[in-house]
Amino acid sequence: MSFENFGIVSFTAETKASDFVSYLEKGQVMATRCRKCGTNYFPPRMDCSKCLSSDVEWFEIKGEGKLVTYTVVNYGPTGFENDAPYTLAIVDFDKVRVFGRLSKGIKEGDIKPGMKLKVLPVRLPGDRIGYEFQRV
Numbered sequence: 001m002s003f004e005n006f007g008i009v010s011f012t013a014e015t016k017a018s019d020f021v022s023y024l025e026k027g028q029v030m031a032t033r034c035r036k037c038g039t040n041y042f043p044p045r046m047d048c049s050k051c052l053s054s055d056v057e058w059f060e061i062k063g064e065g066k067l068v069t070y071t072v073v074n075y076g077p078t079g080f081e082n083d084a085p086y087t088l089a090i091v092d093f094d095k096v097r098v099f100g101r102l103s104k105g106i107k108e109g110d111i112k113p114g115m116k117l118k119v120l121p122v123r124l125p126g127d128r129i130g131y132e133f134q135r136v
């Protein structure tokens with residue numbers, strides 16, 4: 001699988017970061033780190049925008065993150081119309097900040113900034129794969 005299978009709608013063509021999807025297949029949500037200056041990237045980048053080095057390594061986003069902020073999307077953009085409502089969130093993990101969707105299993109009334117979340121790969125319809133935030 002490659003980036004063509006990532007998410008509900010693909011916006012990303014084949015890229016140098018296509019290993020990201022292979023890691024999802026293995027159950028890991030990964031970010032990248034620049035070996036030269038130590039900057040962490042999510043979504044993963046294979047070229048550091050700070051120091052322009054291409055010497056990067058992958059690392060897994062593990063453990064508990066904290067919800068920074070979120071928004072409920074009631075009217076989805078093109079390709080996501082049938083999927084709304086869903087919740088987009090920003091979650092701070094130890095080394096990296098991650099943007100993504102909250103599991104639909106978490107009710108809106110239960111969502112609170114600061115709540116603990118983990119990030120896990122999820123299977124999507126049509127042999128696609130993505131990731132989402134779930135309760136710890």
Ligand SMILES: [Zn+2]
Pocket residue numbers: 034035036037038039048049050051052053
């Ligand atoms: Zn760098």
